[in-house]
Amino acid sequence: MPEIGNIAFLGLGAMGFGMATNILTHKLPVTGFDVWAPTLQRFVAAGGSSSPTPREAVKNSTHIVFMVATAAQILSALFDPETGAIESLKQGATLILSSTGPPEHSPNVKKLLVEKYGRSDIKVVDAPVSGGTIRAANGTLTILASGEEDALASARPLLDIMAGMNLYIIPGGLGAGTNVKMVHQVLAGIHIVMSSEAMGFAAKLGLDTKVAFEYLSKSEGTSWMFENRGPHMIVKDEKVYSALNIIVKDVGIITAATRPSSTNPGFPLFLSSTTEQVLATGVSAGFGLEDDAQLTKVYLPSTPTLVLDQATASPGTSGFTPEAKSKLDLVRSTMEAVHLVSAMESMSLGKSVGLDTQQLFEIIKGAAGGSWMFADKIPQLLSGKWTSRKTVNGVIADLTKAITAANALKYPLHLASAVLQILQLAALKGYGAEPDLAASRVWDGPEGAMYPGSKA
Amino acid sequence: MPEIGNIAFLGLGAMGFGMATNILTHKLPVTGFDVWAPTLQRFVAAGGSSSPTPREAVKNSTHIVFMVATAAQILSALFDPETGAIESLKQGATLILSSTGPPEHSPNVKKLLVEKYGRSDIKVVDAPVSGGTIRAANGTLTILASGEEDALASARPLLDIMAGMNLYIIPGGLGAGTNVKMVHQVLAGIHIVMSSEAMGFAAKLGLDTKVAFEYLSKSEGTSWMFENRGPHMIVKDEKVYSALNIIVKDVGIITAATRPSSTNPGFPLFLSSTTEQVLATGVSAGFGLEDDAQLTKVYLPSTPTLVLDQATASPGTSGFTPEAKSKLDLVRSTMEAVHLVSAMESMSLGKSVGLDTQQLFEIIKGAAGGSWMFADKIPQLLSGKWTSRKTVNGVIADLTKAITAANALKYPLHLASAVLQILQLAALKGYGAEPDLAASRVWDGPEGAMYPGSKA
Known part of the structure; x- marks a missing residue:
């Protein structure tokens, strides 16, 4: 020693x-x-x-x-x-x-x-x-x-x-350690914003937000951040667990590090960039020192307390009407699709900076950047063996339903809409029917596929 | 007859x-x-x-x-x-x-x-x-x-x-006539939002917004919409020339028409989608019946009158300090890059729905969807003969400077940031050094280039 x-x-x-x-x-x-x-x-x-x-x-x-x-x-x-x-x-x-x-x-x-x-x-x-x-x-x-x-x-x-x-x-x-942390923070930042995007959408759809949190946090749309931040949105709680300014700083490090410079060709990060703009709006609106779970206010500017106001169910309530179920599934679709593409954006960045992607997966899956989608899809990406139940067009169709509903309510789905464009680009380019593999190919360079993959 | x-x-x-x-x-x-x-x-x-x-x-x-x-x-x-x-x-x-x-x-x-x-x-x-x-x-x-x-x-x-x-x-x-109108409205919608993004950025940078409008409206970053909407931002004017709800409806028709359905494979529209989310935020904040030049409020939530407050120059003032000039050029860079990519997004959509692209250019260039960039770049795209003074990396570098400055101010550049990702994707994919051609290739399908192009 x-x-x-x-x-x-x-x-x-x-x-x-x-x-x-x-x-x-x-x-x-x-x-x-x-x-x-x-x-x-x-x-x-x-x-x-x-x-x-x-x-x-x-x-x-x-x-x-x-x-x-x-x-x-x-x-x-x-x-x-x-x-x-x-x-x-x-x-x-x-x-x-x-x-x-x-x-x-x-x-x-x-x-x-x-x-x-x-x-x-x-x-x-x-x-x-x-x-x-x-x-x-x-x-x-x-x-x-x-x-x-x-x-x-x-x-x-x-x-x-x-x-x-x-x-x-x-x-x-x-520097490799910091690169791993950066890839992790890509996910953490996107998922913090997505937690607010999803809970605000649930509220805007008229759902009881306690019931929505119960349902969504047990669904395939969940993430570590959602399970951690969600409870602070549905109970009146002015404690600052993690100030908005902290994740703003972390995401700023990522986007700065992936912008091109004399020594760095740059790397496109559609979701991190969208995340950064939503965060900037939150800071500009004066929420920098508040808990980052208060980002729902950015999504609901004229009804900033809506998520809390609609958290009225008794503890443990889990029943809901078929109509509520179909609305919950709209929200779930946005979370599934965003977490699917955030997994691909982050792993593509990890590969592009030369990290060991298997180790990267092991580190992230149990950490604050984890999500159900990340844990399910990345092993398939790394092994090239697929068992998806949905095609890329199926994901696009479900997401389209959700975005159409949000659009009718004039509710902004910043991340989900960016994800729809990425998936449609993958479809347009003919990147195949596996949604995760197709999304990952958006980030491939001219030298070929980062994650080749093959049907199991 | x-x-x-x-x-x-x-x-x-x-x-x-x-x-x-x-x-x-x-x-x-x-x-x-x-x-x-x-x-x-x-x-x-x-x-x-x-x-x-x-x-x-x-x-x-x-x-x-x-x-x-x-x-x-x-x-x-x-x-x-x-x-x-x-x-x-x-x-x-x-x-x-x-x-x-x-x-x-x-x-x-x-x-x-x-x-x-x-x-x-x-x-x-x-x-x-x-x-x-x-x-x-x-x-x-x-x-x-x-x-x-x-x-x-x-x-x-x-x-x-x-x-x-x-x-x-x-x-x-x-239906072809409506398709032409739709392609035109892609540009109109993006440019309306970009007018507010740019003027809000100028204000946030501390510039006199009258001087900024004078300079920018005569620059290569200008658009018909900017020249039309800008004056309503720098003079106190509560008249509603065109209500926010009107462009919201028009952009909604576009994004709905390009989402996938049983009869339509869908088409990715990154900037129209970003535009729609900013517009939705404006409607949600209660500005639907106001003039769409009031979208600056969405960009400046805690200082909604900043653009007007900083419009203090005497009429005809055109001089500015070297420091102001370098800030004006940051704003100009965002406008140039957004209008470059909006031109490519719209013309790619036009081609994808089978329109005569030469006629499409003739109709749009003098209409409300026109911009300096559109008029300059599309003939080159259509003829395949290029005389660009900047490479794609040059555009990326200028845009990166502007985004870095906005990020330090926590000012959200929704459109400019999306454009940076598109250009970085074009660079990653190796789509060549011509920024307009490279951007247009983002929308190419697997069958090959929509607009082949060759160096003049």
């Missing part, structure tokens, strides 16, 4: 504080740094040491964890001329970059260290995390680690302490 | 009244019908006759013009069991269907006449109109007439009276 000496932990926010104190419980020495003095005092009270600058903090450290808020703050902690760690980094030290940033961030740090500062001895690991403060504190965060082999080997014991069973080593070199 | 006997004119609304009285000035006998009695009295005062039902009105008529509000009202006027014209239609009469309906409407009327009523003697002409009440009254409406040759020959003298130099005979049989 590689040797761990002193550890520096930069950034003791809600997540970082829990991660750093968890390391202390393993009897390892940790020197903390944070710009907010009271949190440093708390950390010392918990058994850690503290330093006034990153430069001081890293002096004797073999390992340095970066858990500051942004990629820009990592650059400042490392390279600030007055206080940056670069001046006092020990020979052969290992940097673990856990703040969420763009995929090119960690390779860029490595490049600066080598080319600008001549420090090719420094090991860099890209290690974005997810899982919230409780899992941070008990050492079960999901960590998506990537980098060169010696860097990963050096970081491994510390990564094990922070992640336990939830450590994934991502092949593909520095 | 074919003989014109008595004329029945069904539907004497704002347009129909002008059309019918214009026919009277040519000393032809016209019997009018309308459900609104006062308008019938006015028509008699103007020299016409009146009838209480369509059945009475058509009794002695060789020609019957239908100018009721909807296709459903045409069916009722013709086939209502109590009052429908069918019972008293003269042998060989000619029906001129001028109400806007779906493309399959006029073939459906013909089919009902033949198959259900055994009236294969009745001639049917599809003849949608546009141009407003003044041109209705002076006989210079644009009319897009299609049908069988004998029907067109019989209708021709009357069409000439109503349209003058603005009569277009559309090849392709019954």
